[in-house]
Amino acid sequence: MSKNVYVFAEQRDGNIQKVAYELVGKARELADTLDEKVYAVLVGQDMKAQADSLITAGADGVILVQDPMLAEYTTEAYTKAVVAVIKAKEPEIFLIGATAIGRDLAPRVSARIHTGLTADCTGLAIDESSKNLLMTRPAFGGNIMATIVCEEHRPQMATVRPGVMKALAADESRTGDIEEFSVEFSEADMPVELVEVIKEEKALADITEAKILVSGGRGMGDKETFDSILNPLAEVLGGAVSGSRATVDAGWIDHECQVGQTGKTVRPDLYLACGISGAIQHVAGMEGSEYIVAIDKNDGAPIFDVADLGVVGDVTSLLPKLTEAIKEYKEEK
Amino acid sequence: MKIVVCVKQVPDTTEVRLDPVTNTLIRDGVPSIINPDDKAGIEAALKLKEQVGGTVTIVSMGPAQADVALREALAMGADDAILISDRAFGGADTWATSSTIAAALKKLDYDLIITGRQAIDGDTAQVGPQIAEHLGIPQISYVEDIKVEGETLLVKRKFEDRSHLLRTKLPCLLTCLAELNQPRYMSIGGIFKAYKKDIQVWGLEDMKDTVDTANIGLKGSPTRVRKSFTKQAKGAGEKINVPEDEAVAIIVSKLAEKHLI
Numbered sequence: 001m002s003k004n005v006y007v008f009a010e011q012r013d014g015n016i017q018k019v020a021y022e023l024v025g026k027a028r029e030l031a032d033t034l035d036e037k038v039y040a041v042l043v044g045q046d047m048k049a050q051a052d053s054l055i056t057a058g059a060d061g062v063i064l065v066q067d068p069m070l071a072e073y074t075t076e077a078y079t080k081a082v083v084a085v086i087k088a089k090e091p092e093i094f095l096i097g098a099t100a101i102g103r104d105l106a107p108r109v110s111a112r113i114h115t116g117l118t119a120d121c122t123g124l125a126i127d128e129s130s131k132n133l134l135m136t137r138p139a140f141g142g143n144i145m146a147t148i149v150c151e152e153h154r155p156q157m158a159t160v161r162p163g164v165m166k167a168l169a170a171d172e173s174r175t176g177d178i179e180e181f182s183v184e185f186s187e188a189d190m191p192v193e194l195v196e197v198i199k200e201e202k203a204l205a206d207i208t209e210a211k212i213l214v215s216g217g218r219g220m221g222d223k224e225t226f227d228s229i230l231n232p233l234a235e236v237l238g239g240a241v242s243g244s245r246a247t248v249d250a251g252w253i254d255h256e257c258q259v260g261q262t263g264k265t266v267r268p269d270l271y272l273a274c275g276i277s278g279a280i281q282h283v284a285g286m287e288g289s290e291y292i293v294a295i296d297k298n299d300g301a302p303i304f305d306v307a308d309l310g311v312v313g314d315v316t317s318l319l320p321k322l323t324e325a326i327k328e329y330k331e332e333k
Numbered sequence: 334m335k336i337v338v339c340v341k342q343v344p345d346t347t348e349v350r351l352d353p354v355t356n357t358l359i360r361d362g363v364p365s366i367i368n369p370d371d372k373a374g375i376e377a378a379l380k381l382k383e384q385v386g387g388t389v390t391i392v393s394m395g396p397a398q399a400d401v402a403l404r405e406a407l408a409m410g411a412d413d414a415i416l417i418s419d420r421a422f423g424g425a426d427t428w429a430t431s432s433t434i435a436a437a438l439k440k441l442d443y444d445l446i447i448t449g450r451q452a453i454d455g456d457t458a459q460v461g462p463q464i465a466e467h468l469g470i471p472q473i474s475y476v477e478d479i480k481v482e483g484e485t486l487l488v489k490r491k492f493e494d495r496s497h498l499l500r501t502k503l504p505c506l507l508t509c510l511a512e513l514n515q516p517r518y519m520s521i522g523g524i525f526k527a528y529k530k531d532i533q534v535w536g537l538e539d540m541k542d543t544v545d546t547a548n549i550g551l552k553g554s555p556t557r558v559r560k561s562f563t564k565q566a567k568g569a570g571e572k573i574n575v576p577e578d579e580a581v582a583i584i585v586s587k588l589a590e591k592h593l594i
Binding site: 075140144152312317322326330 | 493555
């Protein structure tokens with residue numbers, strides 16, 4: 001009998017990733033609706049000291065799979081670990097972050113287990129009558145949303161888009177069990193040899209972590225204008241710079257800083273859209289922001305349909321004035 | 334090297350618009366294209382063939398009109414093409430789709446299978462890895478560089494914050510990113526040849542030795558679409574069209590009011 005909500009707690013270099021806590025937060029809500037428990041599956045090496053943080057974030061227990069071969073992600077070894085846990089524990093629901101690791105691991109696991117998998121979900125809920133998991137995701141480039149169910153197979157598996165679910169505030173009074181789950185590994189579990197790990201040289205600001213985002217679009221004109229206007233504005237606001245797909249395609253900003261359907265989903269306290277027309281693919285990645293200010297010269301730009309404050313104007317002349325005005329305001333304060 | 338590339342014909346979703354009155358998708362007149370990640374897969378296969386020799390076979394699952402996508406791949410320089418097409422395969426989710434394509438691949442002799450990372454209509458990125466699992470071969474997804482080294486491939490695999498340099502023996506399956514390369518155009522001679530070639534069409538009957546009918550089509554799909562809908566736009570706030578200095582003052586006062594500055 002399948003039971004309980006399980007979450008894959010992704011780690012990189014021994015650090016549990018933010019998406020893991022987001023999934024635990026959502027899993028807590030789902031499990032409470034089902035009157036079941038939340039378990040985080042933590043796969044890696046020397047991770048025990050961090051397992052508690054998943055419990056304070058909302059899990060009832062942590063299943064710890066450790067081996068030197070699991071220190072860095074590889075498809076087969078991680079698939080073997082997760083499949084072993086699923087076979088032993090028979091979860092009702094299994095959630096994985098829709099990161100480059102999660103989207104490699106989850107389909108491999110689902111194919112081995114023979115269950116359904118729903119990709120890149122932005123909404124999860126329990127159906128009141130059937131108690132099945134309702135998995136909602138964007139498709140068609142974000143133009144439509146589809147709600148998917150997996151009725152006959154267990155676990156119900158989904159990858160979940162990072163930045164969409166909210167982590168709970170850590171509650172130090174929570175307690176739970178940490179179970180060391182043993183899986184035997186051999187050379188056969190490494191059909192692909194990991195020759196080298198190449199870390200990104202430049203440390204880019206993680207735009208999903210920023211409280212304030214100054215985001216530029218095609219309306220910024222060129223790379224030089226984009227940089228010379230947006231960087232000082234982001235600095236005075238204490239935020240980071242992001243961009244629309246057009247700006248990434250034009251080479252003005254790195255893909256890691258792209259907001260939208262094919263980039264990242266962000267929900268900062270302030271999203272300042274500068275010269276972004278607001279294609280549906282872009283809006284899909286930022287509409288969850290707390291407060292949206294949009295500045296664009298086209299009065300009919302769709303970005304104004306989602307903005308809390310829309311300003312019709314020329315970004316290249318207006319934004320430098322805004323930067324100065326904010327600076328002055330802060331100095332006076 | 335015998336290379337098989339799996340491609341999908343997709344509507345160009347960047348051309349899809351919503352009807353502002355009915356809030357439904359306008360599909361009429363939307364062009365069909367080879368999925369961009371898959372097209373990079375075709376280019377990667379043709380490059381490998383140029384380096385080490387061999388054959389490039391294109392496989393697609395879909396309705397009869399996917400023939401156009403296969404002809405385009407042939408015109409780019411692929412050697413032959415197979416269309417997996419049968420009513421029995423319709424309505425498949427990623428599990429059933431990957432089971433069906435894997436059943437077709439089991440009938441072929443291959444060293445390397447290349448798929449795109451994900452299709453722009455479904456955006457799941459699941460079919461490639463699931464095919465690899467059904468075939469029991471290793472996968473490397475999100476591929477941004479491929480080098481042949483003797484009997485092995487040296488592959489660069491992209492993550493958000495790092496890349497892995499991986500060495501794999503063959504056979505294996507790679508899912509590649511559109512950024513991997515710049516796909517070549519069809520040549521005039523290639524187009525001419527492409528329309529003279531026969532595209533094999535494989536139905537359920539042709540695959541009966543390798544396919545498990547419990548795993549195909551809508552019936553073989555663990556997942557179902559319960560409902561689909563267009564998103565409710567967040568309500569528009571206030572829009573101002575005033576002189577610049579006034580606009581700047583309004584923005585600053587709003588940000589201050591919300592304690593954002």
